[in-house]
Amino acid sequence: MNKQIAPPIVGVGVLVTRENGQLLLGHRIKAGETPSWCFPGGHVEPNETLPQAARRELQEEAGVSLDEGGEVFGFAMQLTGPRTLMTGGVMLKLAESQLVTEVCEPHNFDEWRWFSPDALPQNLFPATEALIELWLHKRSAPGWIAYPVAESAGA
Incomplete structure (x- = not known):
């Protein structure tokens, strides 16, 4: 029996x-999903670096x-x-002159907001939660593993 494996997704x-x-x-209010709070982000396109995809x-x-x-600080991998x-x-990191945001994809988002790291909203999108925990040097969320990028990499 040939089991088809779904191709990996790099985001x-x-x-x-x-x-x-x-x-x-x-x-995030994407149809078919529970509303959640998340970073800007998405799939990495062919021939794009992570900083290019981020921008x-x-x-x-x-x-x-x-x-x-754009500085790569780590990777989060879903294990389930x-x-x-x-x-x-x-x-x-944005300068004060770059802080104005707008909802450009109203079918996916209904607002953008700034939050203090010690007062984050409930119901974070899973990949966002995993990356925030990595950034804050906390243990990975259940079902995720985080890989920090060494500070000396590329130095």
């Missing part, structure tokens, strides 16, 4: 911070345009489910 989650340390989260997704979903930047899901976390 990017964009940890956007501002000067005061707050994080940008969107209220593209930030533009497409929240209307923030950046020509460069019918396919392998790997999400690369990319950190972008």
Whole structure:
């Protein structure tokens, strides 16, 4: 019997911070899913680096345009489910002049908001929760494993 295996999905989650340390989260209202809060993000396109994908997704979903930047801080891998899901976390720090966001995909999001890391909303999107826990140096969410990127990588 030939068992078909679903192809893996490689995604990017964009940890956007501002000067005061707050994080940008969107209220995700995608049809067929429980509403949740998540980073800007999505699938990595062919021939894209993780920082390029992060900047593209930030533009497409929240209307923030950046020509460069983005630091990969780690990967989160879902250990449950019918396919392998790997999400690369990319950190972008915005200057005050870049803080205006807009809902560019109203079928997926109904708002963008800034949150303090110690006052995050309930019901985080699973990949976002895993990446936040990695960034905060906490234990991975159940069903996920996190791989931090060594600070000396590329140095």
